[in-house]
Amino acid sequence: TTPIVLVANKAEGRAGEQGILEAMALGFGDPVQLSAEHGEGMGDLFEALLPYLEREDEGALDAGDEDDLAAPLKLAIVGRPNAGKSTLVNRMLGEDRMITGPEAGITRDSIAIDWEWQGRPVRLIDTAGMRKRAKVQDKLEKLSVADALHAVDFAEVVVLLLDATLGLESQDLRIADRVLEEGRALIIALNKWDVAQDPSSLFNGVKAALGDGLSQVKGVPLITVSAMTGRGIDQLLSAAFETREAWSRRVPTGELNRWFERAIEANPPPAPGGKRIKMRYVTQVKSRPPSFVVFGTRVDQLPASYERYLVNSLRRDLGFGAVPIRLTLRAPKNPFGGS
Ligand SMILES: Nc1nc2c(ncn2[C@@H]2O[C@H](COP(=O)(O)OP(=O)(O)OP(=O)(O)O)[C@@H](O)[C@H]2O)c(=O)[nH]1
Numbered sequence: 001t002t003p004i005v006l007v008a009n010k011a012e013g014r015a016g017e018q019g020i021l022e023a024m025a026l027g028f029g030d031p032v033q034l035s036a037e038h039g040e041g042m043g044d045l046f047e048a049l050l051p052y053l054e055r056e057d058e059g060a061l062d063a064g065d066e067d068d069l070a071a072p073l074k075l076a077i078v079g080r081p082n083a084g085k086s087t088l089v090n091r092m093l094g095e096d097r098m099i100t101g102p103e104a105g106i107t108r109d110s111i112a113i114d115w116e117w118q119g120r121p122v123r124l125i126d127t128a129g130m131r132k133r134a135k136v137q138d139k140l141e142k143l144s145v146a147d148a149l150h151a152v153d154f155a156e157v158v159v160l161l162l163d164a165t166l167g168l169e170s171q172d173l174r175i176a177d178r179v180l181e182e183g184r185a186l187i188i189a190l191n192k193w194d195v196a197q198d199p200s201s202l203f204n205g206v207k208a209a210l211g212d213g214l215s216q217v218k219g220v221p222l223i224t225v226s227a228m229t230g231r232g233i234d235q236l237l238s239a240a241f242e243t244r245e246a247w248s249r250r251v252p253t254g255e256l257n258r259w260f261e262r263a264i265e266a267n268p269p270p271a272p273g274g275k276r277i278k279m280r281y282v283t284q285v286k287s288r289p290p291s292f293v294v295f296g297t298r299v300d301q302l303p304a305s306y307e308r309y310l311v312n313s314l315r316r317d318l319g320f321g322a323v324p325i326r327l328t329l330r331a332p333k334n335p336f337g338g339s
């Protein structure tokens with residue numbers, strides 16, 4: 001049998017009360033009180049429908065996303081001057097296509113090259129090195145940096161290339177922040193591993209500094225490579241494809257809300273002034289990057305730490321890894337003051 005959910009529309013204000021009482025007499029249980037015009041009661045409607053969402057298509061991707069995953073992986077390589085970006089691109093291609101050299105600032109414009117890795121199409125984008133803004137004086141270099149940032153916007157996954165002989169500097173964190181703010185998936189690669197001093201403590205040091213420095217996203221992949229010898233490049237590319245998949249993932253609403261209930265139960269939201277913040281439901285509004293809207297009452301009072309808790313457990317429990325996640329809170333109005 002098809003389940004029936006009774007909805008009483010035009011329920012705003014006092015005018016609807018009589019109709020709601022009449023609707024109760026129909027024998028379908030309490031009606032969901034809705035005002036389609038005023039946008040009220042949507043949270044209640046969703047709650048009433050939630051038990052029936054279980055049979056929702058379990059395929060985690062919609063058709064559009066699948067097309068996107070068959071399309072070339074748009075992979076931009078960014079970093080400070082001299083990190084070895086162009087050398088890395090040459091090593092991937094297996095030929096000296098880019099000009100490289102020991103002086104900083106050799107690449108001036110972003111260059112996109114179509115390539116294939118293990119039969120999968122990749123659009124590689126080499127970019128100009130990005131120095132600290134205060135040091136960028138001449139006009140040409142400014143244009144180069146703007147061009148590199150443009151490549152970030154165009155990419156799906158961005159590799160931030162570090163120089164193992166220099167370690168992680170504040171400029172690297174600034175670039176990483178920028179990539180995440182743009183909603184791109186980030187991978188960090190530690191290049192020149194062939195000449196790294198004291199590799200294991202270097203690796204741990206960079207890992208720890210990333211954990212402290214990139215507070216908005218935890219656990220960004222860190223991969224050691226050598227553009228010179230080719231070491232680590234396969235690992236880098238498989239991480240890049242994996243990351244794009246997470247970045248493109250859609251979680252079915254039923255699964256998402258089962259997670260949501262568990263997360264709230266494990267760590268209930270606070271009750272400022274004795275009034276509990278009620279979290280009703282969550283829905284994924286888009287992917288690339290994954291974006292969610294949480295509906296509830298008094299959610300405008302939710303502390304940032306609780307938002308972080310939700311985003312972090314979403315990442316951990318639903319396999320989003322370290323891709324940037326957008327979360328918006330929305331409070332539907334309810335004239336009846338129901339919880
Ligand atoms: N030992 C070692 N040297 C490397 C490696 N990768 C790059 N280099 C050297 O680092 C220098 C800079 O390399 P590039 O590829 O030109 O660096 P880039 O990041 O493209 O630099 P810009 O275009 O100026 O931003 C060159 O002398 C390379 O030979 C590596 O894995 N190991």
Ligand SMILES: [Mg+2]
Nearest residue numbers: 085086106107
């Ligand atoms: Mg270069």
